[in-house]
Amino acid sequence: MTTDIDEARDWQGNEVDCASCPHHELLSAGLCELKKACVQDRYARRLERFFQQNRALADSYLDHPYFETRAVAAGYATVFLLPKLLQDPDETVRWSAARRLPKRYLLGLRSDPHREVRIRVASVLSDDELRPMASDEDYYVxxxxxxxxxxGLLPLLVLDPDPGVRREVARRIGTEWLAQIxxxxxxEVRLEAARRMTPGRLLAMLGDADWxxxxxxxSRVDAYELAPLLDDPDPLVRELARSRSGFTEPAQLKPATEPSP
Structure with missing residues (x-):
């Protein structure tokens, strides 16, 4: 059974023709190969292999109509040609160019229309560079x-609408914020806060709704403070509290013996 990957087709679906390729001389030199390393092919891996072996040609493909060709070429082209690609209509091309440029070029992509670009940008920036992204519309950003x-920047996210964001905040924010969190x-957010609180501060959470x-x-407060949890509705909490406090069930009283007549 023949699949698309077994074929050599260009980005428009046409069969690749080595004879009409402007780089056909590379074939005899072993610098390209049909279905493996080909600048006409629509598959990114084959494009990648081509530019790995022919880096000098990458500059001339930054304006190619196929986004995958532009994106792969951006990984090998001369760096000073890449800033123009930050305005490319395709997000893959924009990120391919941005990751090779100095960090200052990434700042303009903090408001990129595509979430994947903003996610990648956020993953390499730090501190005040990230401040504008704390209000990004996408929860994962x-x-x-x-x-x-x-x-110091995390208080901006304490009241974030997404619990996953607030959990991350609870894990890293200054301890002075834990009582509020x-x-x-x-x-789960409260649990992350509890894990970082001192035993004394945990007493305020004895009656928390989450088991x-x-x-x-x-598991952490002083044993003599566990009385409110000895009859907790959750069996695991109850068992732990009783175990740590040394609690034992009162022995069942035996009925008094009737005197002999």
């Missing part, structure tokens, strides 16, 4: 910001 930003409506938070509390 903001998650990346929360992972990379300095703790411990009141978050999402149990996982109460379990964290039961």
């Amino acid at each position: 903001r998650q990346i910001v929360a992972r990379r930003a300095s703790p 411990a009141m978050d409506k999402d149990g 996982r938070v109460r379990y964290e509390v039961a």
Whole structure:
């Protein structure tokens, strides 16, 4: 059975013709090969292999009508030609150019219309460079910001609408913010805060609605503070609290013995 990958076709679906290729002389020199390393082929891997062996030709393909050809060529072209590609209509081309340019060129892509570009940009920027991206419309961009930003920037995301972002914030923000985060409506966010709180501060979470938070509390507060959890509705929390406090079930009272007549 023949599949598309077994064929050599260009970006318009036409069969590749080596005889009409402007670089057909490379074939005899072993610098290109049909279905393996070909600048006419529509598959990125074959384009990649071609430019790996013929870097000097990459500059002349930055304006090619096929986005994949432009994107692959951008990885090998002369760097000073790449800034113009930051305005390319295809996001793959824009990122391919941006990743080879100095960081200052990435700043203009913080508001790129495509989320994948903004995600990649956020993954390489840091600190104040990330500040404008803390209000990005895409939750995953903001998650990346929360992972990379300095703790001083994280208060901007404490009330983020996405719980995944707030969880990242809870893991890294300054401890002075944990008491506020411990009141978050999402149990997993509160749990992340609880894991970083001192045993003394955890006492405020003894009655938390989420059993996982109460379990964290039961595992770390002083044993004599565990009384409110000895009869917890969750069996795991209850068992841990009783085990740590040395609680034992009262022995069942035996009925008094009737005196003999």
